[in-house]
Amino acid sequence: MMKVQDVMPWFRLFPPNLWAVAYFEGVRYGHFTMGVAELLCSWALEGHELPIVQMMEHIREQLTGWFHERRSIGMSMQSVLVPSAEKVISEAVADSQCYQVLRANKVEFEIVSSERTNIVDIQSRCCS
Incomplete structure (x- = not known):
């Protein structure tokens, strides 16, 4: 049986933002609930x-039935993404049609729209 002390050295090889929700800086799709625990x-x-x-x-x-149902839903999907993520990305792509992207240098881009202009630095992950 694995123990916490056996796993912790492996976890420490990676920064916490890759494995701990508290340190995750990215966008979360959907929401976190106790749904599985409640179930x-x-x-x-x-x-x-x-x-x-x-x-x-x-x-x-109950779990076997739940897994079968979820697998059936997943197999019927046409995208590699879940529907909610697919919708967010589709909306972002549609919204992006009004932007013009100009390369300033290796890491900076100027994003021009009818409303404003922003400078995006992909190396430092900053945006004016």
């Missing part, structure tokens, strides 16, 4: 009067 608790409550082995079997059966 597991509800399944455990459904079988709370059962002996432990039967309760675990009940949870396993």
Whole structure:
């Protein structure tokens, strides 16, 4: 059985923003909830009067059904992205049609629109 002390040296090879939500600086798609934990608790409550082995079997059966349903949904998707992310990207692409991108140098770009002009530095990840 793996222990926390066995895994921590491996985690420390990577910066926390790659594995810890608290340090993640990127955009999160969707939202974080306790949905899975709540679901597991509800399944455990459904079988709370059962002996432990039967309760675990009940949870396993529920998970199997859930995984099958999610896999079926995933297999029917035409994109590699989930629908909510696909929508965000499609809207961003549509909005970007009104922008003109001019290269200033190796790392700086001037983004021109009818509303304003911004300088974007992709190396420092800064935008005026």
